[in-house]
Amino acid sequence: MYDFAPVFKQPTGSPIRELSRYLNQPGMISFAGGVPASDLFDVQGFKRASEIAFENPVACLQYGATEGMPALKEQILRFVEEDDIRRDDSEVIVTTGSQQGFDLLLRAFVSSGDVVYVEERTYPATLQALRLQQASVTGVAVDSDGLDTVALKLLLESDTLKAKPKLLYVVPSFSNPSGLTLSLERRIELLELAVKHQFVIVEDDPYHGLRFDGEPIPSLLSLSGRVEGARDWVVHLGSLSKISAPGLRVGWTIGPADIVRRCVIAKQTADLCSSTWMQAVAAEYLKSGALRPHLKKIADEYGKKCDVLCDLLKQEFSDGIVFDRPMGGMFLWARLRSGSDTSALLSKAIANDVVYVPGRVFFADQPDISSLRLSYAAPGEVLIREGVRRLRRAFEGSL
């Protein structure tokens, strides 16, 4: 009946959000969602921040600058300074979650048919956004050290038939869905390739602060100062959602002023400005200094949960399930050695009151049908143990 735009004639929604109807079933144990643990929210810290912010009610209730509230931008720049990142006010924009940061970049850069590179397994909302923008998406190989820069180099140098990528989207630390982290050496190589081939790296880095094991590795944004010319080619997406609380919808994009300025113009018609009230609360919360210590607490808890999950997977499945142990973040990526299709097995899992995300939804091209993503962030340790036992029952006969 309606003459929708071509990509909206038969649109398919987020495959993960489609699973959400199972999540609230009584007794269901979910490894599916990408949501942080509700019981670890710093409720008292936000309550205080909110009280202080509302002492200036007009700033909370009135419109604000599209690029973000100056007090919040200052706190964001101070927060990232601890990762050795020094940028000025014109290089940061506050966004309605980092999801909007990516959306604004797509508008500024990508027209129908433009090439965008992603990790071969990546965040489904990124794939969906690229599909709706009619981008031509190429998946780059990934191994245990993250994005395979040798494969990327070959692709960039050999791929004479295709246009060069406008953007390369990467989650370098504790990636969604793989849980993997790009090594320091590869980060430098990636930055060098971006300078040489002149493409913009979109570093989506929401999990950076959630390391619970191993040595810290600086973000691509931080490292861009060490590779000549690289500062011009890195745009960094940050967010309070995973390190603190998603309900504020406070994210930020840091990058070259020329790019940020265009994101601001795109945001004028996207939503005018992010909630000033939430920006004021976020600014007060960051200013209070509560985030870093609280973040350590969250990371420690996630580390314990990850241990429980990994140990029990080994115990229950022996070597029927293969995975790399994450060093941080919220996700574990696993494969059934038998090659069984995890999409087909999902209904069995749901019948056993446990749910996960089948791996196929994360792939840009050829999916590995025997893979799955397990999030250990939200369920407690007892539920994680019981959930793995249910998974074993569901997968019985398919291992």
Added chain:
Amino acid sequence: MYDFAPVFKQPTGSPIRELSRYLNQPGMISFAGGVPASDLFDVQGFKRASEIAFENPVACLQYGATEGMPALKEQILRFVEEDDIRRDDSEVIVTTGSQQGFDLLLRAFVSSGDVVYVEERTYPATLQALRLQQASVTGVAVDSDGLDTVALKLLLESDTLKAKPKLLYVVPSFSNPSGLTLSLERRIELLELAVKHQFVIVEDDPYHGLRFDGEPIPSLLSLSGRVEGARDWVVHLGSLSKISAPGLRVGWTIGPADIVRRCVIAKQTADLCSSTWMQAVAAEYLKSGALRPHLKKIADEYGKKCDVLCDLLKQEFSDGIVFDRPMGGMFLWARLRSGSDTSALLSKAIANDVVYVPGRVFFADQPDISSLRLSYAAPGEVLIREGVRRLRRAFEGSL
């Protein structure tokens, strides 16, 4: 240096936001902004709503459904029911301000080159959004009764060379910038034309509750029940921004479920969900019943300010300035009878410490260069008086 998308190579920002650097100059009197009066915010009402909402901190801090928090959707549907609008849950989506509502509709409907009709003078962010979407924009004539439906009919019937419009964007009540209201008769005609020619009416209705004079006229959404088939062709954008407080960034889109479903899918990649915290506060505020009485207070104040402005314009300019007196809303649209260019006069106004928006930024096609928009919502009565006197000094010799 960067290979931006064509529309972002040399982008121009919002012309009104460009004026903002003058607004904070000490002593400046502004008729320019489209912002509500800060001193009329219901600070105590929001403080209470916020305290109640945060009694369930997890709902405020965690992710929520993309289509909006059920409790807020329920309150929105209850709020519009007072305007005789009955819709169900699948016909409403919560948006990050109604600006996002329009953005989601553009994504769902408009591809490069698609035709969109607007009033010949319209909201600049709408024009900018259409430009960035590469829509083909046609301005429809407007007179004292709002959109000229005879002109529209002629355009729809004669315009055989051009494709029919996908959308017609209209602000029917106390329009921005004209302050005019579409008559009841024309509303019915517009609905009939939409059914006959099968285009979607986007009713942007943020000022509806701000009537201070004359008899209420139902919204197009409300009237769509009276014209056979019209319910399928009206999408209504509502918002707390002008009737309550913009800082929450809580808006809503009400329309046919088929359209709303696509807006939800577009929103998944735009910002995942609007701030759940702000949605919870908005739900509590609407539930408290404080909005309707407070809204009456705001409308009364705006009415008084409008009177002061109109009276003083008559007194200071006699018939050098022509305008229609608004019956509600925040804006007065005026013309210099002399035909002088208000863009050229703006620097003189700024030198006299008063600022307005030159009319040309509101036009889709041929601008009337002697027009200007004056907002009386934000300044107090004393400042309005002084502001008009300054305008007279600035326009001296050009009248």
